[in-house]
Amino acid sequence: MADPQILARELTHLLGEGRVFTDPDELVKRTVDTWPLRLVQRVVGAAPVLPRLVLRPRSTAEVSRALAYLSERRIPVVPFGGGSGVTGGAIPPADAVVLDVGAMNQILALDAENMTVTVQPGVLLGDLEAWVNERGFITGHYPQSIDVAQVGGLVATFSAGQFSTKYGNIEDMVAGLEAVLPSGEVVRIQYVPRRAVGPDLRQLWIGSEGAFGVITEVTLKLFPKPAERWMQAYAVPSMRAGLAIIQRFMQAGWKPAVVRLIDFIEAARLLQDTMPGEEALLILLSEGPAGYPAVEGTAIDAIVRAGGGRPMGERPVELWLERRNDVHEFDQYINMGVIVDTIEVAAPWTRIADIYEKVTTRLKAEVPELIIIMGHSSHSYIQGTNLYFIFGAQPPRDPAEVERVYWSVWERVMAITRECGGTICHHHGIGKLRARWVPEELGSAYPLLQRLKRALDPEGVMNPGTLLPLE
Numbered sequence: 001m002a003d004p005q006i007l008a009r010e011l012t013h014l015l016g017e018g019r020v021f022t023d024p025d026e027l028v029k030r031t032v033d034t035w036p037l038r039l040v041q042r043v044v045g046a047a048p049v050l051p052r053l054v055l056r057p058r059s060t061a062e063v064s065r066a067l068a069y070l071s072e073r074r075i076p077v078v079p080f081g082g083g084s085g086v087t088g089g090a091i092p093p094a095d096a097v098v099l100d101v102g103a104m105n106q107i108l109a110l111d112a113e114n115m116t117v118t119v120q121p122g123v124l125l126g127d128l129e130a131w132v133n134e135r136g137f138i139t140g141h142y143p144q145s146i147d148v149a150q151v152g153g154l155v156a157t158f159s160a161g162q163f164s165t166k167y168g169n170i171e172d173m174v175a176g177l178e179a180v181l182p183s184g185e186v187v188r189i190q191y192v193p194r195r196a197v198g199p200d201l202r203q204l205w206i207g208s209e210g211a212f213g214v215i216t217e218v219t220l221k222l223f224p225k226p227a228e229r230w231m232q233a234y235a236v237p238s239m240r241a242g243l244a245i246i247q248r249f250m251q252a253g254w255k256p257a258v259v260r261l262i263d264f265i266e267a268a269r270l271l272q273d274t275m276p277g278e279e280a281l282l283i284l285l286s287e288g289p290a291g292y293p294a295v296e297g298t299a300i301d302a303i304v305r306a307g308g309g310r311p312m313g314e315r316p317v318e319l320w321l322e323r324r325n326d327v328h329e330f331d332q333y334i335n336m337g338v339i340v341d342t343i344e345v346a347a348p349w350t351r352i353a354d355i356y357e358k359v360t361t362r363l364k365a366e367v368p369e370l371i372i373i374m375g376h377s378s379h380s381y382i383q384g385t386n387l388y389f390i391f392g393a394q395p396p397r398d399p400a401e402v403e404r405v406y407w408s409v410w411e412r413v414m415a416i417t418r419e420c421g422g423t424i425c426h427h428h429g430i431g432k433l434r435a436r437w438v439p440e441e442l443g444s445a446y447p448l449l450q451r452l453k454r455a456l457d458p459e460g461v462m463n464p465g466t467l468l469p470l471e
Contacts, residue, residue, distance in 0.1 A: 068184030081153030087431025121152020140167030157429035230297030233316035234309035347422030
């Protein structure tokens, strides 16, 4: 293992001053992302594992030189963005170098006529949204982490935004990109409206989580600012009934920007009151050119009412819009040693209600440390939808006990999802958290992923243990 001081001197010579950091405070900042397991363990006494050093390159050329140097010496590299990931993908092992792209934060070009914007990976999505808003556009991508997540990380983790039913997820928005392989080779995929020249090579990087290299530039599609909105909330008899309603209007061809079905526990928190019985809350928002939202809203309203929906007006939608990104309550509980985490899965329409009912029933019966389990559906498609579970659990104040309780919840949700024919991940990424289930999920396709990893990263230095489990 190379001496950290020698490593720092050589990398400083290679990249220049102000790029290499060895100060313990800088290392500690990058020992964890926002994976609740590690955050709670730290609260109850677990010591952080520090990487060797941190690099903060400012250009593609510097990333290229750094990766070539580190790969040749077989030194693990962990790309680090905004640190907002919740699955441990940016947590480095002790022998790793962290490559922080946060200094690569320039908006490079706006192509207003073709409606694209090109940025470096460290641009915060919230800043980009404000910048394009001033010029008459929107990104259409609104994850809960919008103010802290960087564009490169959102691409690398298969991000989905809260308005995805209309605008699509990040894979629908990436028009082109640039990335650097571990060898230092720079790969550029230029934007065209559609390319039918072999497999879509953008997909090697979307969701790659730093396992194949580092994304250094992204071109995103843009959308015009919507002229009008239609909003309405409904009480529906149950989650199962609400899911059936969503299926009907999605398969009829309507795609409102926001489709959010919230169970009665989460709805009570949002509305500061208890929904009658076990009624669920359906939040809908349509936006677009003048006249379009009213037409879509009228059609959807008829379908929801026919399915037993009871109109509740616009106020619940307004409350959700105001509070949708506020996670301070989660942070407060984690700082008290309480596990608060989210698990998002997806499945076809025929199985999704079964997953919701089995997960909520089994966790209540089988995990004694469980405090609460609730959930919603927030990303819908013609063929199915997702579920986003939120759970709280109170483990004993011991790092090993935190781990035991944490996995007791996750293992059950993953098993139920797989038994019901769903996918273990909809949009938060695999990280180190879900990597153990990837071989089972991909089945006969998993060896292909392994071969891609070996071909693009022959020394195995890129983000070991993330996306693919350690062998």
